[in-house]
Amino acid sequence: MTSGRARAPGPVTEAGTADWEHFAHGADIGVRGRGASPAQAFEQAGIALTAVVTQPANVRQATTVAIRCRAPDLELLLYEWLNSLVFHMATQHLLFSGFSVRLAGGELEAEARGERVDVERHAPAVEVKGATLTELAVRQDDDGRWCAQCVLDV
């Protein structure tokens, strides 16, 4: 499950140094974010999502979208978070490169910063249809850092 890694360098976020990667899935692609907290891991997973489409470093933070979602557990909250980003990307033709995520009581509040797709500059590779439940996990690894991951359908 770990072949095909495309590790950051992505942009450095409020959360600190970029820490995300992609992992291989037969037909599609997995995203994995890491951080000191679940919220930071969610932010990094957001950057990994953008990196499926384009280089996050090329996405300016010109506009901000507020996102709120709820779910019965952290894993489904990650599913909701990434799918909310997919929804805004699809309906407003946006790409995001900066995220501020707050998690409390099964609820997520976030700001996603980015800009409209510019086909020339961003050269988008593929649209993301949705985040799936496959390989969906939010866990604390042995080193104490949090990991948030799932496979995207592209």
Place this chain on the structure above:
Amino acid sequence: MHREGDYRWVIEPTGAMRVPAVLYADEQLLDDMDDKVRWQLCNVASLPGIVGAAYAMPDAHWGYGFPIGGVAAFDADAGGVVSAGGVGFDISCGVRTLVSKCTREDVIGVQERLAHELARTIPAGVGSTGRLRLSDPEMDAMLEGGARWAVAQGFGSADDLAHIEEQGCIAGADPRALSQRARERQREEMGTLGSGNHYLEVQWVAEVFDRAAAAAYALEPGCVVVSIHCGSRGLGHQVGTDYLRDMAIAAPSHGLHLPDRELACAPIRSGLGQRYLGAMRAAMNCALANRQILTHLCRESFRRILPGFDGSLLYDVSHNICKEELHDVGGRKRRLHVHRKGATRAFGPGHEAVPEAMREHGQPVLIGGSMGTASYVLAGAASAEGLSWSSACHGAGRSMSRHQATRQWHGRKVVDELAARGILIRSPSLRGVAEEAPGAYKSVDRVVDVAGKAGLARKVARLEPLICVKG
């Protein structure tokens, strides 16, 4: 797992499995299949109400809950389930093929101009939008009417409808079962191709294997055809997203203990199961309407360059669906909900759902290749009813991840190499082209050979590409 004949492999039920898992493959395709295919197929075989067996087609690969290339049928009377994961995110993704009397030479004479015109006219790729903007009542009409709605709006002709599954309109669609998000995602996406492995390809009939069937399908050697591969766009993706979540959350309340959350499903006879079926059928109609609009745009483009282009519809068939069908189970007809995830319905000769003019040869089964490789038209075989609920493969199937592909190929080089072979690629994304490089897929020739030898479908014709418009 034991072997039954040359191309059928059976895993007998163990543990929670209620029925066997059956794979159709030769030794090489079986070796190439990810171990997850077998694991996922055994999980499917453990779902309530499954009938017969869980089947994997020769192009099967690791999917979401169900393997891609998976077929499973459930009986509502036996507590059967419907699974959002078993249909997938791209609801009613499928292929339609248009036939013409134009020859390969006609197209080669105008190939650059035609490629440019198609790329200019067909909205493709990330951020592309269609010309239509539907109000809520118009969207409801589209979701209930499918391709019939599109024809009534002036896209294509009524003659097309007889050559589409269910005559272009899936009954039982329930637009009220869609979320607001699903509607919003479709607002600007009617008549768009999408990206990834979706394409519009101009092809020519390079080889005919079954002359009588080819004649009935109007596939003449050397003639040009057009194949369109796409689905229900953002609306279908959002229906999949919404119901996968709802089914995963509700599973314990339905007494479903899933070995893999992605198998998320609900009893057919539950409120959630019925809402999903209504939403999924609406998304199927969205896909049929979308392909109908793209057909119209394609014909317009062709006629600006080749005024004599006819482009009548050979057939339109989906490969990500759940459909209620009558099947023969132990000599008795039973109504089953057949999930085909990356598998194509393949009704055999004489089936009443096949258009009359081609009925004696069986239903056309349209198999998409990968960019730059052959595609195939097959015909449903009578034997497939007992082997796979009348189902066959759907394409080549990936053999390599997107990352591996981008490490191995550069988009520009792929485009140049294919151009040197006489195949023009038009795509807004060179990285997308690299991810879809022909070498990243299994051999479609082997997949259809095995499908034929296993008795799932008969080969009718091989199509070779001339122009490929990709998202």
